[in-house]
Amino acid sequence: MMKSVTAIATLSLISRSLSELNFGEYVTLVSLGGVFLALTNIGAESLIPKIISKKDSGSEFYLLKLTATFLFCMIFLIICFTYYRNISWQYILIFSISFFCYFYSYSEYVANQKRLISLFSKISISIQSISLLLKGLYVYYGGDNIVFWLCIFSVEYLLTGLISYLLLKEPVTFKGIDKSKLQLMMKDVSFILLSSATIAAYMRIDTLMISYYLGSDAAGKYFAGSRLSEGVYFIGISVANIFYSQTLRDNIAEKKTVSRDIKKYILFLFVLGVAGTSFINLFSNMAINFLYGKEFSVSAKILSIHSISIAFVFIGGYLSRLYIGCGYAKKNFRRTFFSLIINVALVYYMIPHFGISGAAYAMVISQIFSSFIMFIIDKEFMSRLAKGKI
Incomplete structure (x- = not known):
């Protein structure tokens, strides 16, 4: 629920913060980038429950996820630089950072399978609440730079995934593949x-x-x-x-x-x-x-x-x-x-x-x-x- 509220409130704040041109550029980057970010998940919602249930190390999954992160980041960059030349290359590169910040996004499914979804929810709600407060203050004080919105987009994913990973104690390993x-x-x-x-x-x-x-x-x-x-x-x-x-x-x-x-x-x-x-x-x-x-x-x-x-x-x-x-x-x-x-x-x-x-x-x-x-x-x-x- 908090994720939904934050997404809606964030877009509202962005529409009030940016010019129509920058808002359109942000929407284009999020729309296109979102396609490839979703692909880096490589079906974690279905694979993670099986890995946890069978008590596997999951090393094969982590290797594939890391590979997918690099692959789809490169594809995103190629498409942007080829077909969306009207968007500043700085904005494109800044958004591409989100691919690596998204690596631990599978933590939600780990928490769910371990019946620790309440822990994940608390982490997610805390980070999104702080983020929403910062966004509100940024708009209140007249912030109008698209770079801020692109950076905070990545930081939310990084902190939510990384903190969840550390607390859930489900180690990432590439051994014994x-x-x-x-x-x-x-x-x-x-x-x-x-x-x-x-x-x-x-x-x-x-x-x-x-x-x-x-x-x-x-x-x-x-x-x-x-x-x-x-x-x-x-x-x-x-x-x-x-x-x-x-x-x-x-x-x-x-x-x-x-x-x-x-x-x-x-x-x-x-x-x-x-x-x-x-x-x-x-x-x-x-x-x-x-x-x-x-x-x-x-x-x-x-x-x-x-x-x-x-x-x-x-x-x-x-x-x-x-x-x-x-x-x-x-x-x-x-x-x-x-x-x-x-x-x-x-x-x-x-x-x-x-x-x-x-x-x-x-x-x-x-x-x-x-x-x-x-x-x-x-x-x-x-x-x-x-x-x-x-």
């Missing part, structure tokens, strides 16, 4: 990465295409609304992580209630999502005016449109983890890639005809398809869930 395990994990990770790439891409492709067709100002206003909806998504995804870890523990313990519990978790996520949609539609205009001002009034419509898919995104967050846990990493890639194609096609058609509202509807359709329909039509997966065989 098993080549057969590494090859097997690389195979799984390759499909997880491809799936993550497509998910991250279609979560940001709309903003980047709006920037291309309609300009950075329109992209900024779209991002303001979509970012609020993503803040709500964080809540459901966090709950989904907890449910997945519990399902995994129950499955290892061979409990007979696994199938029934899966249904209960899905129902809970659906009800939670519907409640979120109702809440957003009641307060979207008020929230946008309060956070960004009347000049961002169009963002309220984007927020309301995006809220339609909240329940499906919540359920999809849980089902996608079960899907990978069942060994369907390759099928998961096909699912997400097909959803990306649908989203790109819809966005390409709807932006020129309906503007940023068209992009929002395109996102909703693709999310419902990816997060719900594609799982439901997989009879083999549904059969395994019905039998409680994860």
Whole structure:
């Protein structure tokens, strides 16, 4: 919850701090960089619970994560320097530091699996509260430099991950790497990465295409609304992580209630999502005016449109983890890639005809398809869930 509040409040402060040009540059860097930052996680949400449950050293995971950090940082830099030459090279290099600050981001999943999520939450809330205070003071005293916002973006990740790593006492080691395990994990990770790439891409492709067709100002206003909806998504995804870890523990313990519990978790996520949609539609205009001002009034419509898919995104967050846990990493890639194609096609058609509202509807359709329909039509997966065989 605090992560969502901080993300929303931060964007509000940034919109008041920076010029439209710098705000557009920040949005572009975060949108593009966020895609590759997500990839450096290499499916930690699914791999870490298994590593902790089996009491493995995890050396193969850490090696792959370090490699991914360097690889995706380089890809990010190449794309920026090739296609976004209008953005200052200093800003691009400063943002690239966040890739290395993000290394310990997997600590959340370690804490969750060790049933120490309360410890991680306290660390995260403390750092984000202090960070939010500093941001507020910076804006209050007239701060208007994009460098500050890029630096604090990285520092938050570094402190949260590093402090959690030190307190959780789950050492990072590169000793005793098993080549057969590494090859097997690389195979799984390759499909997880491809799936993550497509998910991250279609979560940001709309903003980047709006920037291309309609300009950075329109992209900024779209991002303001979509970012609020993503803040709500964080809540459901966090709950989904907890449910997945519990399902995994129950499955290892061979409990007979696994199938029934899966249904209960899905129902809970659906009800939670519907409640979120109702809440957003009641307060979207008020929230946008309060956070960004009347000049961002169009963002309220984007927020309301995006809220339609909240329940499906919540359920999809849980089902996608079960899907990978069942060994369907390759099928998961096909699912997400097909959803990306649908989203790109819809966005390409709807932006020129309906503007940023068209992009929002395109996102909703693709999310419902990816997060719900594609799982439901997989009879083999549904059969395994019905039998409680994860």
